Amino acid sequence: MNSPWRLDGLRSVETNPPAVMAVLNCTPDSFSDGGDHLAVEAAVQAGLAAVTAGATILDIGGESTRPGADRVDSTEQIRRVQPVIAALRERTNVAISIDTTRAEVADAALSAGANAINDVSAGIEDPTMFGLAADRGCGLVLMHRGSPPPKDQWSDAWSTPPAFEDVVLDVRTALETRADAAESAGVSPDAIVLDPGLGFGKDVDQNWILLQRFSELPEGGRRWLVGASRKSFIGAVTGIREPRDRVPGSLVAAILAMQGGAQILRVHDVPAHVQAVHAFVAARDAVFEIGQ
Numbered sequence: 001m002n003s004p005w006r007l008d009g010l011r012s013v014e015t016n017p018p019a020v021m022a023v024l025n026c027t028p029d030s031f032s033d034g035g036d037h038l039a040v041e042a043a044v045q046a047g048l049a050a051v052t053a054g055a056t057i058l059d060i061g062g063e064s065t066r067p068g069a070d071r072v073d074s075t076e077q078i079r080r081v082q083p084v085i086a087a088l089r090e091r092t093n094v095a096i097s098i099d100t101t102r103a104e105v106a107d108a109a110l111s112a113g114a115n116a117i118n119d120v121s122a123g124i125e126d127p128t129m130f131g132l133a134a135d136r137g138c139g140l141v142l143m144h145r146g147s148p149p150p151k152d153q154w155s156d157a158w159s160t161p162p163a164f165e166d167v168v169l170d171v172r173t174a175l176e177t178r179a180d181a182a183e184s185a186g187v188s189p190d191a192i193v194l195d196p197g198l199g200f201g202k203d204v205d206q207n208w209i210l211l212q213r214f215s216e217l218p219e220g221g222r223r224w225l226v227g228a229s230r231k232s233f234i235g236a237v238t239g240i241r242e243p244r245d246r247v248p249g250s251l252v253a254a255i256l257a258m259q260g261g262a263q264i265l266r267v268h269d270v271p272a273h274v275q276a277v278h279a280f281v282a283a284r285d286a287v288f289e290i291g292q
Contacts, residue, residue: 005223005264006190007115007139013056013095015223015263017281021057021097022050023229023268026080027064027072043084044091051094054274057116059266060085060109061099065120065200074104081105082112089113097141101125103132110136116191120145120200122178134186141193141225142178144171146201167206168213171196176220193223193264198253199231207233211253214260227266228253229273244268251276 004012005019013019024047047058062080063072077100085096089112097116098109103126106117110132116139123129123142133140146162164170175194183189196217198207210217211228218224228234234249235241247269254265254273258280267273 002263003190005139005193006188007095008137011093011095011115013139013264018258018262018277019057019264020055020270020273020277021059021225021264021266022047022055022270023227023266024050024058024060024084025064025099026060026062026084040083040087044087047084047088048092050270051092053270055094055270057095057097057264058088059097059099059118060088060114061118062105063100065099074102077102077105078108082108085109085112085114095139097139101129103128107132107136110138115139116141118195119143120195120197121148122175123182124178130182130185130187133182133191137188137191139191139193140182140187141195142175142182143195143227144175144197144200146197162201162203162206164202164206167202167209168216171210172217172220176222179222193225195225195227195266198226198228199233202233204233204236207231208237211256211260214257214262216260218261223264224262225264225266226254226257226262228257229265229267229269247272255280 002016004014006012024043026043050058060081062077081098088096095116096114097118098106098114099118100106101119101121106129117133118141119129120143122144179192179194182192196210198210229250230243230246234246234253238249240246250269251272254276265273
């Protein structure tokens, strides 16, 4: 699917070449950038810098989803994200998504100027999420999650993996089922994006298999996003403990995903990934004529 990702009536996002979605966590405990964007102006400056570097979507969250993270109630999430979204909307027309599993938070974010909901539970945690997305006519990202953050222990594990008959087919089937449910609730198919949830309840090999066989995911005709940036399954194979130093491994994962048809990359390191997108597209589309 090469058509733009339709958000609200105000905007859409081109996904050919693949779009870059910048991570902006307004949290004290996210695995990589926790504490960097707690102050509103710091978050706004980081968002504007990401846009300048080439991001076409800002994904803003007020609750960490790293393995083992504590849950954050809706009131606190809203306190963290709403002023950031409002301030960014005053200063940029870029698309903004709210990273939350709670409809109350999503509603507040949309009222502040967000255009899409990024739900890592695929609408399972809050059954009113799909109705909200339909009523507001916004974009909707649905991610596959094998287990919620407090119970997730697999991202950098090599043994006793979670049970999948076939991790690629199981993830695709589960997400297509959730997408069908969203459509039944009134969400437009053009507004839906699916995310295999790398690092969420999958072990190291299962994450790399999802990237290796990524081309099998879009076979159902849906639009797909990948979020591999700085994750621990990359550290597990490279030996790099500090997430901020996992940029080269993150780029490899992004290229594998783009080769398989991923149309949106959710990333921390925007300049490096924008450069990778340009290089990938140039290599993909290069034409050689005999005799040149």
